[in-house]
Amino acid sequence: MMTKRYSEDELISKLFSPIAGPEALGLADDAALMAVRDKPLVLTTDMLVAGVHFFAQDPPELIAKKALRVNLSDLAAKGAVPQGFLLSIALPMDWSNDWLESFARGLGEDAQDFAVPLLGGDTSSTSGPVAISITAIGTVETFVARRGARVGDGVYVSGPIGEAALGLWLRENPERLETLPLEARDSLLARYLLPRPRLDLIPLLTGAANAAMDISDGLVGDLAKLTRVSGVSAEVTISDIPLSLAALQLIALKPKLFELALTGGDDYEILFTAGADFSPPKGIWRIGSVTAGSNPPELRDGEGKSVFFKKNSYRHF
Amino acid sequence: MMTKRYSEDELISKLFSPIAGPEALGLADDAALMAVRDKPLVLTTDMLVAGVHFFAQDPPELIAKKALRVNLSDLAAKGAVPQGFLLSIALPMDWSNDWLESFARGLGEDAQDFAVPLLGGDTSSTSGPVAISITAIGTVETFVARRGARVGDGVYVSGPIGEAALGLWLRENPERLETLPLEARDSLLARYLLPRPRLDLIPLLTGAANAAMDISDGLVGDLAKLTRVSGVSAEVTISDIPLSLAALQLIALKPKLFELALTGGDDYEILFTAGADFSPPKGIWRIGSVTAGSNPPELRDGEGKSVFFKKNSYRHF
Numbered sequence: 001m002m003t004k005r006y007s008e009d010e011l012i013s014k015l016f017s018p019i020a021g022p023e024a025l026g027l028a029d030d031a032a033l034m035a036v037r038d039k040p041l042v043l044t045t046d047m048l049v050a051g052v053h054f055f056a057q058d059p060p061e062l063i064a065k066k067a068l069r070v071n072l073s074d075l076a077a078k079g080a081v082p083q084g085f086l087l088s089i090a091l092p093m094d095w096s097n098d099w100l101e102s103f104a105r106g107l108g109e110d111a112q113d114f115a116v117p118l119l120g121g122d123t124s125s126t127s128g129p130v131a132i133s134i135t136a137i138g139t140v141e142t143f144v145a146r147r148g149a150r151v152g153d154g155v156y157v158s159g160p161i162g163e164a165a166l167g168l169w170l171r172e173n174p175e176r177l178e179t180l181p182l183e184a185r186d187s188l189l190a191r192y193l194l195p196r197p198r199l200d201l202i203p204l205l206t207g208a209a210n211a212a213m214d215i216s217d218g219l220v221g222d223l224a225k226l227t228r229v230s231g232v233s234a235e236v237t238i239s240d241i242p243l244s245l246a247a248l249q250l251i252a253l254k255p256k257l258f259e260l261a262l263t264g265g266d267d268y269e270i271l272f273t274a275g276a277d278f279s280p281p282k283g284i285w286r287i288g289s290v291t292a293g294s295n296p297p298e299l300r301d302g303e304g305k306s307v308f309f310k311k312n313s314y315r316h317f
Numbered sequence: 318m319m320t321k322r323y324s325e326d327e328l329i330s331k332l333f334s335p336i337a338g339p340e341a342l343g344l345a346d347d348a349a350l351m352a353v354r355d356k357p358l359v360l361t362t363d364m365l366v367a368g369v370h371f372f373a374q375d376p377p378e379l380i381a382k383k384a385l386r387v388n389l390s391d392l393a394a395k396g397a398v399p400q401g402f403l404l405s406i407a408l409p410m411d412w413s414n415d416w417l418e419s420f421a422r423g424l425g426e427d428a429q430d431f432a433v434p435l436l437g438g439d440t441s442s443t444s445g446p447v448a449i450s451i452t453a454i455g456t457v458e459t460f461v462a463r464r465g466a467r468v469g470d471g472v473y474v475s476g477p478i479g480e481a482a483l484g485l486w487l488r489e490n491p492e493r494l495e496t497l498p499l500e501a502r503d504s505l506l507a508r509y510l511l512p513r514p515r516l517d518l519i520p521l522l523t524g525a526a527n528a529a530m531d532i533s534d535g536l537v538g539d540l541a542k543l544t545r546v547s548g549v550s551a552e553v554t555i556s557d558i559p560l561s562l563a564a565l566q567l568i569a570l571k572p573k574l575f576e577l578a579l580t581g582g583d584d585y586e587i588l589f590t591a592g593a594d595f596s597p598p599k600g601i602w603r604i605g606s607v608t609a610g611s612n613p614p615e616l617r618d619g620e621g622k623s624v625f626f627k628k629n630s631y632r633h634f
Contacts, residue, residue, distance in 0.1 A: 128445010
């Protein structure tokens with residue numbers, strides 16, 4: 001027999017209140033109250049839906065963390081320090097206390113680890129899959145816009161590209177799991193489940209970047225967005241794009257996946273441009289240059305030959 | 318044949334950019350950038366799901382307006398002036414350009430009428446019903462908390478109670494539509510579809526209210542929440558609760574609906590308490606007093622007899 005499920009009041013007081021900051025007023029008011037901040041505010045929102053952004057059967061702790069982290073990743077890309085977040089969640093008919101307890105536990109761990117309290121929220125039911133919408137708020141010293149790329153800038157990425165997209169591909173093609181070394185498999189699958197928001201890069205970005213964004217819909221398409229809003233173009237040498245050993249091992253088995261690695265989503269690394277005087281520290285890769293013009297970025301292989309992909313990024317529609 | 322649907326880029330640039338304020342950076346960045354505000358910030362979020370908060374076949378303009386207005390209502394109850402909002406929307410498989418154009422048109426009208434620009438957003442797909450999450454941000458001179466009610470305060474409401482809940486009941490019992498005068502029917506149905514956020518009351522509330530909340534889950538249950546967090550109780554004379562002519566006409570036909578009017582959701586009027594020196598202006602009704610103790614509010618009829626309801630408010634779970 002099913003145990004009695006939490007009431008709305010219980011799930012707020014038992015599961016979510018411990019994650020809340022003082023601004024949340026105990027999650028017992030209509031709204032959160034935040035003191036005046038002496039720095040500009042940065043606001044972002046992302047919604048994750050089961051069957052689209054994650055699998056319904058994924059561990060609820062990781063679903064919660066992913067929902068928060070994709071928002072923190074947006075703040076990081078702008079050079080903004082997270083200050084808090086609001087959560088709306090629509091629960092499917094068959095939600096259980098266990099599921100929601102795990103979800104809240106994961107959310108609470110990340111809220112603590114990233115020092116970002118829950119400010120408020122809303123719970124609803126739905127006849128469809130679980131849907132989670134988070135709005136994150138941060139403060140910024142120097143906002144790093146997406147539209148600031150200048151001709152002559154170098155184009156940089158903050159880490160290996162494509163692991164998450166390859167991890168998702170493995171989820172959808174489980175018969176290929178056997179063909180990969182165990183560590184490679186684990187690394188790709190974990191990367192899809194749990195992105196890492198690059199909050200550690202805030203000082204670097206605010207100090208050096210002319211333009212930045214987080215890579216959420218695929219490197220190639222996201223770079224095209226960045227150059228378009230900046231009114232510039234770019235040249236990228238695809239052999240300079242960092243790939244992890246795990247990604248290379250899978251691509252070696254199925255070379256067509258190279259394209260997916262560069263155009264699939266969910267990297268949550270930072271793509272940025274910086275002036276000629278910038279010398280990238282360890283862990284930052286230069287993959288190309290900003291050029292004049294309004295064409296989409298040109299991709300070249302190691303021999304300078306142009307490379308074209310069928311699809312540049314992940315799209316919902 | 319179906320016309321080609323908007324791409325994600327198109328629906329942002331064509332439908333949502335016109336609603337965006339300058340802080341949204343053309344909806345072409347990862348996040349919005351808001352200048353420092355010299356007043357505290359108030360943040361709230363509400364998620365609306367088709368089949369739960371509205372009917373999937375409701376006019377999309379009104380769905381959009383309701384989604385925004387329930388958030389503005391929360392800000393109004395806190396005495397906060399809206400400054401902007403973020404929107405996440407998960408679209409079902411069968412969404413059409415027409416639907417989304419109407420949705421954006423309704424949203425744009427309200428954004429203009431309430432002077433509250435779109436700051437950012439996210440679009441997704443879903444295999445379930447449409448889900449809309451809005452986070453609204455406001456600034457406040459004097460925050461009106463829910464927990465501030467004092468023994469001896471009067472309990473006030475800002476308008477007639479129960480119309481929206483009765484409107485929903487009519488939607489679920491369409492065979493009763495015929496029995497009502499046309500204006501009554503229209504009034505109840507419209508009230509469910511389109512709440513009115515009481516932003517006009519901000520000066521009154523910040524000037525006079527000791528505690529306030531918006532009535533979203535039913536007057537009786539919401540008053541119980543307010544007294545509980547304030548550490549007080551209350552006495553309400555139910556014959557002093559204002560009911561509209563339309564509500565009275567339906568209740569006359571089916572007296573059991575009186576309970577629904579007082580416990581059903583979606584009023585979006587303001588419930589507040591104010592000290593003995595407060596004299597309510599026209600359009601504000603005194604319905605009872607704050608008393609000492611920790612019991613739920615006591616409801617009495619015109620002769621002083623206690624009245625009990627089976628269910629005090631709307632709950633998702």
